[in-house]
Amino acid sequence: MDTPHTSVGHLLREWRARRRMSQLDLALEAEISQRHLSFLESGRAAPSRDMVIRLAERLDLPLRQRNRMLLAAGYAPTYPERLVEDEAFAPAMAAIGRVLAAHEPNPALAVDGCWNLIRANAAIAPFLQDIEEASLLEPPINVLKLSLHPGGLAPRIENLAEWRAHVLERLKRLAAASGNPEVADLEAELRAYPGRSNGGPVRHDYSNIAVPLRIKAAGVSLSFISTVTVFGTPLDVTVSEIAIESFFPADAQTAETLRALAAARASA
Numbered sequence: 001m002d003t004p005h006t007s008v009g010h011l012l013r014e015w016r017a018r019r020r021m022s023q024l025d026l027a028l029e030a031e032i033s034q035r036h037l038s039f040l041e042s043g044r045a046a047p048s049r050d051m052v053i054r055l056a057e058r059l060d061l062p063l064r065q066r067n068r069m070l071l072a073a074g075y076a077p078t079y080p081e082r083l084v085e086d087e088a089f090a091p092a093m094a095a096i097g098r099v100l101a102a103h104e105p106n107p108a109l110a111v112d113g114c115w116n117l118i119r120a121n122a123a124i125a126p127f128l129q130d131i132e133e134a135s136l137l138e139p140p141i142n143v144l145k146l147s148l149h150p151g152g153l154a155p156r157i158e159n160l161a162e163w164r165a166h167v168l169e170r171l172k173r174l175a176a177a178s179g180n181p182e183v184a185d186l187e188a189e190l191r192a193y194p195g196r197s198n199g200g201p202v203r204h205d206y207s208n209i210a211v212p213l214r215i216k217a218a219g220v221s222l223s224f225i226s227t228v229t230v231f232g233t234p235l236d237v238t239v240s241e242i243a244i245e246s247f248f249p250a251d252a253q254t255a256e257t258l259r260a261l262a263a264a265r266a267s268a
Helices: 008-018 023-030 034-042 049-058 063-072 087-102 122-128 143-148 160-178 181-191 237-241 252-267
Strands: 108-111 117-120 213-217 220-230 243-249
Touching (some): 008 023, 023 034, 023 049, 063 237, 122 213, 143 160, 160 181
Antiparallel strands (some): 108 117
16 A cells, blocks of 8 residues: 555645646546545545546656556556666667767767766767766766866866756756656755856857856867757657757867867878
């Protein structure tokens, strides 16, 4: 039997609070009475499988949390969760590989729900050189730890304070949206890292658009803006949590340097 802290009623109340919805709001969205929803949350009524799925959809739960809610209600999970090494996951990995390769000579990487590296293209290589803390490159490589750790990329990030604030805000939103305690733990760990800027205020042309990443690599200062891509209609928990971060050169020098590095790799 579920404890009060893992019951379906507890999870409904928890996620309703996360989504800032009243009982009436959720009941209207799910097309049920507020009284019935109250009974479900208090445990006075048991939801059907279809009702759990409907409420999870209206609460916009991640697939992992939808499975958790089904289990709490006594039903089998709906969404499979495969390891990236599984043969059944090969089509997804092939698609990810094509996206990453197509982005060269610009760097791009694929990460899981906690920002652990799954795969990266060849353009990432210059950023992984001269890492002082070797343990940061031991699998699983967490790309956010690598970027903000003082033994990682942090000393080479010219706008460290700005980039750190951006990363921490991103993690804060992800923790709230996903309900994943590992993400919350990661945010807490990164907040404990030193956040001193490597210089004075950095002026750039993207102040009103995006936070750039300015970093020294291959002996020069490079500037990037990035986008994050996710699968549009995932039916697998692992696929739903994968994100591809693609970096684009924010100035001509960066673009030229990336092309030169790609040419050097091709001729090596």
